Amino acid sequence: MSRVSWLEVVACRCYFYGSGLVTLVLLSVFPAVERDIMAESVAIERVHTGIPGLDHVLEGGFPKGARVLLAGGAGCGKTICCGQYLYKGATRYGEPGVYVSTEEPPQEFRANMLRFGWDFKKLEAERKIGMVDAVYQRVETEIAEQESLQSILYNLRSKLSEVKILVEQLGATRLVVDSLPGFGFRVTDLNTLREIFLEVGLLLKDVGCTTLMTTEIVEGSGLISRYGIEEFLATGVMVLSLVRQSSVIRKVYVRKMRGTSHSLNDFAFTIGREGVELKGPIGVRSVSRQRRLHSPRRKRRSRR
Ligand SMILES: Nc1ncnc2c1ncn2[C@@H]1O[C@H](COP(=O)(O)OP(=O)(O)OP(=O)(O)O)[C@@H](O)[C@H]1O
Numbered sequence: 001m002s003r004v005s006w007l008e009v010v011a012c013r014c015y016f017y018g019s020g021l022v023t024l025v026l027l028s029v030f031p032a033v034e035r036d037i038m039a040e041s042v043a044i045e046r047v048h049t050g051i052p053g054l055d056h057v058l059e060g061g062f063p064k065g066a067r068v069l070l071a072g073g074a075g076c077g078k079t080i081c082c083g084q085y086l087y088k089g090a091t092r093y094g095e096p097g098v099y100v101s102t103e104e105p106p107q108e109f110r111a112n113m114l115r116f117g118w119d120f121k122k123l124e125a126e127r128k129i130g131m132v133d134a135v136y137q138r139v140e141t142e143i144a145e146q147e148s149l150q151s152i153l154y155n156l157r158s159k160l161s162e163v164k165i166l167v168e169q170l171g172a173t174r175l176v177v178d179s180l181p182g183f184g185f186r187v188t189d190l191n192t193l194r195e196i197f198l199e200v201g202l203l204l205k206d207v208g209c210t211t212l213m214t215t216e217i218v219e220g221s222g223l224i225s226r227y228g229i230e231e232f233l234a235t236g237v238m239v240l241s242l243v244r245q246s247s248v249i250r251k252v253y254v255r256k257m258r259g260t261s262h263s264l265n266d267f268a269f270t271i272g273r274e275g276v277e278l279k280g281p282i283g284v285r286s287v288s289r290q291r292r293l294h295s296p297r298r299k300r301r302s303r304r
């Protein structure tokens with residue numbers, strides 16, 4: 001049987017970044033693969049992220065059924081990304097979603113999202129969005145510090161079954177868990193945390209939604225999640241951060257996304273009146289700037 005190597009140009013795009021024009025070419029090399037395997041991988045269904053610019057980085061969106069962890073420090077924009085994913089999903093793509101909040105009460109989330117013109121209350125009334133208040137879950141854990149693992153898991157399972165029922169009732173295909181560590185608030189024992197995350201992971205697999213989960217990164221910890229466990233529930237990981245250059249900029253990179261040929265570049269993003277928007281890759285020099293820098297030197301050399 002003859003073996004063939006394929007070289008396929010997956011995407012070729014132009015970005016306007018800063019003052020210059022950047023041309024970015026993504027190449028994927030498939031060594032010695034058979035046609036039917038390729039066809040299968042090309043056919044992975046995509047779910048639009050609702051974030052301008054991000055679909056292009058992910059070959060069209062999140063792989064359908066993916067469980068994507070958004071990791072980042074406080075105020076990096078995780079919750080807004082999640083809200084945008086659900087809101088755009090419900091209003092633009094006709095895909096209902098469920099938001100599970102373990103951090104801030106749903107009324108706070110609704111009020112914050114309304115700042116972008118995203119009326120979650122209306123979508124809830126129209127049965128396009130479901131809201132699960134899991135904040136009490138952590139309060140319970142807080143009160144009963146000495147609670148046994150069995151009773152923690154009992155409470156957790158009843159909350160998760162509420163999520164499952166809501167997903168089924170709405171026919172939701174999008175799910176957000178904001179945040180994962182919120183389920184283990186005040187739990188210090190790593191084994192208990194593992195059990196908690198295992199339960200959540202089982203639910204996520206069971207419902208089969210395309211899911212965004214958030215976790216926090218503690219500065220200086222060297223980890224990409226709060227406990228170093230959360231990423232094992234995920235089929236994709238995106239890391240958000242704030243960096244101080246001449247001013248503070250927001251950036252994101254896709255650390256992993258199964259079934260997806262993606263850039264590992266940092267991408268700048270903004271949070272504006274319309275929500276989150278991805279800008280150009282950071283650290284890729286603009287073509288026009290390179291020409292300006294290199295052309296004179298080439299000329300000088302040719303004179304010698
Ligand atoms: N209406 C708005 N317009 C522009 N920027 C906003 C607006 N609302 C919030 N922000 C910015 O977004 C940040 C909060 O974003 P978000 O709540 O998504 O962060 P987060 O990563 O979820 O934080 P946490 O870890 O505390 O949950 C604010 O600190 C602010 O910088």
Ligand SMILES: [Mg+2]
Pocket residue numbers: 078079080103178
């Ligand atoms: Mg948040």
